[in-house]
Amino acid sequence: MAAERRVHLSRSARPAYDALAAFSRTVGEFAAEAGVDERLKELVQLHASQLNGCAYCVRVHVDRAVAAGVDADVIAQLAVWRESGVFTERERAALELAEAFTFIHEDGIPDDVYDRVGGVLSEAEYVALSWVLVSINAFNRITIAGRYPVPPK
Template structure:
């Protein structure tokens, strides 16, 4: 493994723009556990080891969530996750894999049982932001511990 280049130094304005978006969207989430679960699940789907490592560690700083991290890839199979978390995770997967089936109406309705319209927008934006981070990290060769 080797870093192709450090995009942060090559294009500081890009890094700054991404950090502004991250700062904005993270401030929209009162439930930091939910936000970290979203980022971990999307990073799992995208295969981003750098982001997966970072956000798993961030979640562990919030409490004893080791089981959540270990079982997140199979969240549908275990009773550990709340209905609200399940709705969010399903939406995060659908938006990350948007070309496969879009966001079906029944999923939208399940998510809306737990989230307002404004929170729904926040969820979509959070998925978009972590997808962007994942794509930057993967495309530039980032891996856990690189920085």
């Protein structure tokens, strides 16, 4: 059976992809300035990628999470974070925000989520993580649409 050929958006419209990559770097810098550490940033990007079913981005962000000090036990419990005791209150708020942004088409950011997350994160952290989530959701859509192969380890 022949492999399916899809348009590779990052190659087919390189200036647009480069702009998204630059946006992502800017968002990362903004997040760091707001006090969002690499561990937290990678946890939300990894969880959003899991929720979107983006195997390519899951691989990338697992590797980055490990580099940021996240261990295998935490990564394994990410899918069940509500039932797990390994996440801090701040991480739990960020993961709830990740879910709201990933499924924004269902209810927007519900008031109860906004209030709960805003009661834990500073406004600067909320804004920064929101932009991180906008970025990762865009990347997820590009790689899913193109069925990008999962990079080897």
